[in-house]
Amino acid sequence: MISYLANPKRFMSMSSWAIPVGYGLGVLLFAWSLYRGLFVVPADAAQGGDIMRAMFIHVPSAWLCMGLYAALAVSSFVWFIWRHELADVAARAIAPIGAGYTALCLATGSIWGKPTWGTWWLWDDARMMSVLVLLFLFMGYIALRAAMENRQKAARAGAIVAMVGVVNVPIIRFSVDIWTSLHQGPSVLRADGPAMADVYLYPLLIGFLGQALIVAGLVMALMRAEIYRQRAQVLLTRRLQEA
Amino acid sequence: MGSFDHNSGFIWTIVGLGLVLPFCLFIYVTIRTRFEKKRLERFEAEERGE
Numbered sequence: 001m002i003s004y005l006a007n008p009k010r011f012m013s014m015s016s017w018a019i020p021v022g023y024g025l026g027v028l029l030f031a032w033s034l035y036r037g038l039f040v041v042p043a044d045a046a047q048g049g050d051i052m053r054a055m056f057i058h059v060p061s062a063w064l065c066m067g068l069y070a071a072l073a074v075s076s077f078v079w080f081i082w083r084h085e086l087a088d089v090a091a092r093a094i095a096p097i098g099a100g101y102t103a104l105c106l107a108t109g110s111i112w113g114k115p116t117w118g119t120w121w122l123w124d125d126a127r128m129m130s131v132l133v134l135l136f137l138f139m140g141y142i143a144l145r146a147a148m149e150n151r152q153k154a155a156r157a158g159a160i161v162a163m164v165g166v167v168n169v170p171i172i173r174f175s176v177d178i179w180t181s182l183h184q185g186p187s188v189l190r191a192d193g194p195a196m197a198d199v200y201l202y203p204l205l206i207g208f209l210g211q212a213l214i215v216a217g218l219v220m221a222l223m224r225a226e227i228y229r230q231r232a233q234v235l236l237t238r239r240l241q242e243a
Numbered sequence: 244m245g246s247f248d249h250n251s252g253f254i255w256t257i258v259g260l261g262l263v264l265p266f267c268l269f270i271y272v273t274i275r276t277r278f279e280k281k282r283l284e285r286f287e288a289e290e291r292g293e
Contacts, residue, residue, distance in 0.1 A: 057261030
């Protein structure tokens with residue numbers, strides 16, 4: 001499937017219908033999840049009352065930013081080993097979306113933290129700091145690519161940063177188990193099954209699926225922009241050589 | 244608007260951010276795609292001598 005789509009022409013054809021479908025379905029699922037999370041599910045007194053409704057925004061953004069970094073690392077690996085240009089196009093498109101969702105995760109987490117823990121930020125909290133490092137990795141990736149004079153050098157340097165930085169993803173995941181953190185332990189992805197009641201779990205998972213579809217649409221649209229840019233660059237280079 | 248406890252300001256700020264970010268990304272991505280597509284189409288038209 002992936003190797004079939006790893007052809008720019010096939011990708012352009014597939015993405016022309018996949019993007020609107022992703023956006024449409026994603027918005028519907030996200031809206032349903034938000035409606036359930038805000039107005040239907042009961043407030044949980046053990047989680048600080050109504051403020052736990054922030055979970056339906058914050059938790060999907062946290063899963064997405066980690067998933068996007070993992071996707072950035074995989075795309076970079078594919079480009080680094082097989083030099084597949086579409087993998088580099090994907091990596092380049094994932095980075096700004098990932099940076100945006102990481103910033104969202106940090107901002108919503110900080111706002112949720114104030115009424116729950118009495119503080120906006122803690123510098124010695126392993127989870128907060130590892131997510132902040134993730135934001136710096138995304139921004140560093142974007143800045144490094146922009147600083148390189150040609151695309152091959154930019155792709156190589158970016159791929160190395162992305163592959164080395166992926167070590168931060170399991171650090172974020174297991175930070176609450178290894179170090180001290182105000183965050184609670186995992187409540188969904190656990191060896192003995194989710195610890196969360198179904199009334200919260202299903203809207204959360206469906207909201208995550210909705211946001212993931214929106215993100216997939218955004219990434220594919222940015223990949224199309226990058227393919228257009230590269231084709232224009234080829235024409236421009238040819239014209240300069242002829243002149 | 245739902246009526247929440249004393250933390251409603253925090254809740255609505257978080258919800259607002261959660262809606263604004265995908266919307267802003269959507270605007271950025273749409274503008275960027277249209278710009279790059281039009282630029283390519285202009286170059287292709289110039290190649291054909293139009």
